[in-house]
Amino acid sequence: MFALPIRRTPWRPRHLRWVMQDMAGVARQPEQDHRTHLRATLEWLCRAQDASRDSGASGCVAAGFGFGPGWLPASADATGRLIETLLPAATYLAWPLLEDRARAMLEALLAQTDEASPGRIHGLIAGHAQLGHGESLARAVCSAHALAETTMATAAQHAQAAHALAAVGSLAGLPDLLDAARHNLGRLLARQTPCGWFPDTAGPVSTAMLAGVLRNLIETARLLGDSCAWQAASKVAHGMRGQMREDGRLAGAFDDGWMPAAPHVCVGGLAQLAGCFLRLAQLTQDAGWRDPAWRALAWIKRSQRTEGDDLALRDALPSAVPIWAGPAAFSFDALNAKYFVDALMMDMVGIVIPPEVQKVEPA
Template structure:
């Protein structure tokens, strides 16, 4: 865990002196070296640093989280959205990216008491609602101009924002998306409309994003049908896991493996879903799969001890030339590894559970 957190800190430090200082480098690639700061993933790294500050007794990590938040707030556009991609000139806002930044802003409000972060999250939430279609789906301001079930992870942020701000309209919009996403499930529990491109099998990275949004949204809304949609997919992935913890990097309909490599990023995310399902007491055999995949991830984390660009990091895929984030160490892979390790060795939930609030106004 410490090595993963140290790598995230170095990824932030690599941007010192640059226009995007304060953010966290998107990662390191064999082709381009250290990449620019990535607003989307820097946003949800905030919650990782704050949890690690408590678990590892490293208060300096809290200051790092604050630097990310200050940088993110400076990026917000007049309409409430945040720039997509690396935030370079001309980059257009994307629903998913803005949602992940909102998770960081909510961490700033909930854990650091920053009202400016909640105000920014509310502005972003209103932008998201304005881009939503009547059926709850987002078809505008989305990656590759197609709908994605994995936007449930943005809907989760929208729901959290609605609860924190007491705005039932935001809650309603979030639930509309979550129920649309659930409607995309096939009888096997696999979701249509969940890949980056139509006609492709979704990476387990996408699948795990969709799972977490439905799971946490269902918990907050007391909607067991949403939790069960996530749990159905989680059980299918338990069945697909090998004895050594390896999981195929993509799955086609009916959970047919569609990759010969493993998406390490997605494995870490799946572990997080299994951990939450176990914590919640949802029916399923979660403990052994968690341990198998944690061991698999630990064996594939780069632990060199020399501060090299990959020291402490997790690659996108195994082998590293696998199709997901090929030849790269993306910061979100290491972030999700750190989250899983934090939850495995402590009573922390990443992000922490908010105080329950009444949804009656948004019913």
């Protein structure tokens, strides 16, 4: 821990307190009901959006918070992905200001130049499907065409592109985007090893990347009706479920053969995986997927500190547990919170995130 560069070393008392608590033991916070953790996490996301407003990026959401840099710059990708999260939360919690925040996020995306950002595309889709914004779909199509022309280098990039392109292509009825989605899906499936694992550019693969690939595979398989994608998703899901401990803990990275390759827990990956398990329970009607989701959510709850005077740290979800471990040490990612909120709502009220949208058959 102490060999880390000084820029990443926690030197403030509040940061040292977090480190000392993790040294004494992890996942020891009080576990409360879903609604309490849901509201707390959403309040932190509101603060992340306010932090970007204060820095001049009104409407956007900060990518996260770090012990060294403080609030990070605004992220179009995180902003886009959070729209589909805040809108159902506004309805479920009777919290209309969350819808106002989601609308501000959408306006911020629309003010930007169209680019090949999967997260931004999903935000524009949510603006069309959930807010009925007239311009959103056309802008999503423009960004999707830019994405289709982008060269992908990793499994995660192919997975994100396949999902975003399939979503826009299905919604707008555009065969060229559906073909581009199938192309990226094919490139992704070609990388999968027999056990279901996917390689990255080097070394062990983070749980966050593997869970992200799984999430995108599930939705792409549904949108395209692709049986090979379903089989690939099933291999990933079964492999990761088999590595989860009874208390919900999961290694932060894996090598081929689902060999644990990191002693820490990747909280964002675990939260996203919980959502994947709940989505599989919805799609397959197999209640067996709910148990690992519940175990994962319980472990994350015990890692969330919901008390304290520091509003940047209170209710935040650390990217790694213990806090000093892994490539995202001493940080709190906005997408960690997004995927935790998604999974909590999916379990509480059975909603679908991302929302299922009506397909348009290509002409």
